Amino acid sequence: MARRNRRPRSTTTWRDAAHHTRNRNAPTAGQTALTAIRGYGRWVAHSPDTRGLGNALAALYPLGEIGHLTGADPLMLGAFAPPAALAAWVGTYKKHASPRYSATVAATAAGIPAWLGTAAHLGILNLPTLLAYSISATVTWSAYTWSDVLKKRRAWAREQLKWDELATAAGLEDSRLIGIDDTRLGVRFRVDVRATNKRASQLAGKGGGLAEDIAAQIGLPAERVRITTDDKHAGIILVLVQMLDPWAEPATHPALDPAAAPTLAAARRSVLDGPFVIGIDPDTGNPMTLTVFDRAGGHHVFVVASTGSGKTTLYNNVIEQATACIDVLVWGIDLGKGTIARFWGPALDAAAGIGEEKKALQILEWACLTIDHRSRETGGRNHQPTPTDPVILIPVDELDTLTGANSSIALKAKPMIEHIYRRGRSAGVELLTASQRGVVQYTGSKDPHANADNKVVLRMNRAAEMGNVVPEWEASGMPNMASYARGVKGVALVVDSENTWVAGRVLDLSDLDAVERLAHQRGAPTATLPAALAKQLPGYADRHRVHATSTAGGGTGPAASSFPPPPPAPPLPGDDRSELDAAPGGAEPTAGGASGKRGSRIGHGWQAGFGIDPDDHDAVERLAGELVSEVEARLRDMPKPPKQPTSLADMIKAKEVLDNAENNPPEVNQNIPVSEKIAGPVLALLAERGADGATPAELTKAVGKGESTVRRYLAIMRDHKPPLIVGSGSTRNLRYYLPDHAPGADPTTDHDQ
Numbered sequence: 086m087a088r089r090n091r092r093p094r095s096t097t098t099w100r101d102a103a104h105h106t107r108n109r110n111a112p113t114a115g116q117t118a119l120t121a122i123r124g125y126g127r128w129v130a131h132s133p134d135t136r137g138l139g140n141a142l143a144a145l146y147p148l149g150e151i152g153h154l155t156g157a158d159p160l161m162l163g164a165f166a167p168p169a170a171l172a173a174w175v176g177t178y179k180k181h182a183s184p185r186y187s188a189t190v191a192a193t194a195a196g197i198p199a200w201l202g203t204a205a206h207l208g209i210l211n212l213p214t215l216l217a218y219s220i221s222a223t224v225t226w227s228a229y230t231w232s233d234v235l236k237k238r239r240a241w242a243r244e245q246l247k248w249d250e251l252a253t254a255a256g257l258e259d260s261r262l263i264g265i266d267d268t269r270l271g272v273r274f275r276v277d278v279r280a281t282n283k284r285a286s287q288l289a290g291k292g293g294g295l296a297e298d299i300a301a302q303i304g305l306p307a308e309r310v311r312i313t314t315d316d317k318h319a320g321i322i323l324v325l326v327q328m329l330d331p332w333a334e335p336a337t338h339p340a341l342d343p344a345a346a347p348t349l350a351a352a353r354r355s356v357l358d359g360p361f362v363i364g365i366d367p368d369t370g371n372p373m374t375l376t377v378f379d380r381a382g383g384h385h386v387f388v389v390a391s392t393g394s395g396k397t398t399l400y401n402n403v404i405e406q407a408t409a410c411i412d413v414l415v416w417g418i419d420l421g422k423g424t425i426a427r428f429w430g431p432a433l434d435a436a437a438g439i440g441e442e443k444k445a446l447q448i449l450e451w452a453c454l455t456i457d458h459r460s461r462e463t464g465g466r467n468h469q470p471t472p473t474d475p476v477i478l479i480p481v482d483e484l485d486t487l488t489g490a491n492s493s494i495a496l497k498a499k500p501m502i503e504h505i506y507r508r509g510r511s512a513g514v515e516l517l518t519a520s521q522r523g524v525v526q527y528t529g530s531k532d533p534h535a536n537a538d539n540k541v542v543l544r545m546n547r548a549a550e551m552g553n554v555v556p557e558w559e560a561s562g563m564p565n566m567a568s569y570a571r572g573v574k575g576v577a578l579v580v581d582s583e584n585t586w587v588a589g590r591v592l593d594l595s596d597l598d599a600v601e602r603l604a605h606q607r608g609a610p611t612a613t614l615p616a617a618l619a620k621q622l623p624g625y626a627d628r629h630r631v632h633a634t635s636t637a638g639g640g641t642g643p644a645a646s647s648f649p650p651p652p653p654a655p656p657l658p659g660d661d662r663s664e665l666d667a668a669p670g671g672a673e674p675t676a677g678g679a680s681g682k683r684g685s686r687i688g689h690g691w692q693a694g695f696g697i698d699p700d701d702h703d704a705v706e707r708l709a710g711e712l713v714s715e716v717e718a719r720l721r722d723m724p725k726p727p728k729q730p731t732s733l734a735d736m737i738k739a740k741e742v743l744d745n746a747e748n749n750p751p752e753v754n755q756n757i758p759v760s761e762k763i764a765g766p767v768l769a770l771l772a773e774r775g776a777d778g779a780t781p782a783e784l785t786k787a788v789g790k791g792e793s794t795v796r797r798y799l800a801i802m803r804d805h806k807p808p809l810i811v812g813s814g815s816t817r818n819l820r821y822y823l824p825d826h827a828p829g830a831d832p833t834t835d836h837d838q
């Protein structure tokens with residue numbers, strides 16, 4: 086044991102051991118100096134800018150004495166100051182473009198010959214020179230150390246350190262951070278991955294888990310880290326890290342602010358002024374946009390959205406922007422829910438709602454005739470929109486109601502939709518169609534896929550569905566809309582013809598009351614079709630007067646008063662509506678009408694806009710008679726004016742009471758009458774549901790009015806005495822019941838007592 090202790094473990098001889106022991110215990114002066122110099126060098130190298138400068142300034146002081154001792158000419162030495170300053174300024178300013186930094190470096194460079202000159206003259210061994218030098222050196226050092234360039238350099242070093250940590254944890258040790266940008270919600274790293282032996286495309290998207298690893302390292306949900314390739318450099322990836330929750334802020338549409346709505350309604354623009362803003366990109370805070378027409382011509386839009394994903398809200402955004410354009414006319418088709426006609430009616434040029442299949446066909450026919458007319462006129466050149474020859478935008482909600490297997494008009498609608506999709510682009514006739522799925526059973530044909538420049542994908546039920554709309558979505562790093570921002574309403578992915586995409590949130594314009602108000606404030610479109618074109622479109626001049634039997638827009642809201650359908654109008658003399666069924670597009674317009682057949686029947690009457698030949702006296706008289714009876718029929722249902730007038734102040738007060746119904750004390754609500762149009766559907770649905778009751782949303786749907794309006798009336802019905810309905814459950818789980826069916830109600834109780 087003692088032997089083992091005395092001898093070194095290796096084969097080193099006792100001499101060597103002794104030598105090492107002596108070295109350890111008593112280093113030579115030279116070795117100590119070398120170690121100290123090395124340590125000092127490392128210390129300076131650690132921060133060459135500041136420590137290096139400090140040391141250089143300290144070393145410069147004694148150097149001044151050399152000039153003094155050798156009798157150097159101070160003026161000669163000082164003469165080097167201006168060129169040194171100039172050279173330093175030019176060199177640094179070119180590189181950093183920071184005047185402050187360049188000024189400091191130039192002053193320092195000029196200071197060296199100036200100091201040498203001064204020292205040569207005065208010597209350094211006197212107090213005033215020492216003091217003056219110390220102060221100047223301190224000022225120089227401070228100015229340089231705290232210059233913006235050095236501050237940035239230090240911040241950059243910190244970021245580099247952060248990235249190095251992340252990269253090591255994610256297995257990308259050999260990557261190199263080459264850029265970093267602050268984004269609205271976090272940071273975006275630009276990383277050179279060429280030395281990692283991995284391709285940028287391998288790391289992008291899910292990146293074999295790279296995004297997830299980085300997110301785990303920072304402690305964020307996986308979807309808050311996104312990796313994409315750099316379009317300009319194949320060896321670089323962009324790593325976007327969202328430190329803040331992108332969905333924390335609601336994306337409210339300005340129309341929801343009653344104070345801003347009138348200004349918004351009055352705003353006018355040209356479709357060529359820029360793309361439509363439909364939402365916000367939460368990463369950047371930039372608007373999410375959709376271009377339906379620009380200098381390159383039109384761009385159809387193909388929307389794929391599962392139920393409840395916010396399609397109506399998206400349409401509200403697009404229509405809001407389109408109806409603000411002085412050179413766009415909107416012809417809406419919504420045979421499924423009738424929302425477009427019902428709520429946007431006053432601001433549209435034409436619309437077809439529930440049960441208005443013929444009208445929908447008529448609109449498609451106009452679109453085809455418009456395309457043919459414009460193509461003939463321009464020879465297929467891009468249409469130039471003006472207020473008197475506008476772009477036609479045709480939003481079609483639920484395309485399968487037109488072209489799907491179950492549509493009764495599919496046979497006629499399909500070729501027209503195809504014609505518009507194929508030929509409408511340059512003729513300024515643009516489609517915006519929505520389907521629940523991107524398969525032909527829903528779209529009717531492959532035309533939306535092939536001819537819509539813009540694809541918009543809202544929330545999907547299954548990731549596999551994405552491929553039916555944007556086949557290369559995964560390779561392009563687009564988010565999976567089945568899992569993107571889980572739980573967030575109104576998310577959308579917008580992809581244009583160049584495959585450039587943006588994902589974000591559609592502005593919340595889901596409040597149909599606000600939409601209705603806005604449409605009324607905006608009023609009828611100002612654009613008009615050229616007379617020569619309008620006269621070729623069968624029934625176009627009568628589009629606001631002749632309505633098919635429909636429940637769409639039949640509500641009593643303000644929209645019902647001006648645009649949406651009145652009671653069915655008697656057919657106009659000679660106007661055989663079945664003619665709408667005639668195949669469009671192929672019909673050759675004549676000078677007097679849409680087709681040879683129409684032209685011969687109605688002559689130039691279309692131009693006059695009454696559907697008859699004004700030279701035909703019998704027809705004019707018949708029409709006058711019909712018009713009188715039509716006016717009488719419309720007036721028949723008008724309420725009788727009250728005997729006592731109501732003052733404006735009372736009306737405003739009554740409206741305030743109604744608006745506040747959800748918060749009024751019951752005794753106030755008891756005195757507010759509920760019209761049959763509201764109470765009827767509510768009571769009918771609740772009677773049908775019995776003990777299951779219904780949610781406010783279901784009752785809103787049954788009534789067909791805006792959600793806030795219905796909620797107010799539900800509160801009023803609840804507070805009536807005896808109550809008409811009973812609410813049960815917390816605000817989120819609220820359900821209404823008929824009093825007999827309310828949870829815990831005694832069925833034997835007579836509520837009429």
Ligand SMILES: Nc1ncnc2c1ncn2[C@@H]1O[C@H](COP(=O)(O)OP(=O)(O)OP(=O)(O)O)[C@@H](O)[C@H]1O
Pocket residue numbers: 336390391392393394395396397398399422574575576590591592593594595
């Ligand atoms: N952009 C949005 N921001 C916030 N909430 C939204 C947004 N879009 C939709 N919603 C919410 O989702 C609900 C459904 O939206 P919307 O009626 O637009 O969907 P939809 O797809 O048209 O529904 P359906 O399939 O029944 O026709 C709205 O009532 C609203 O509460």
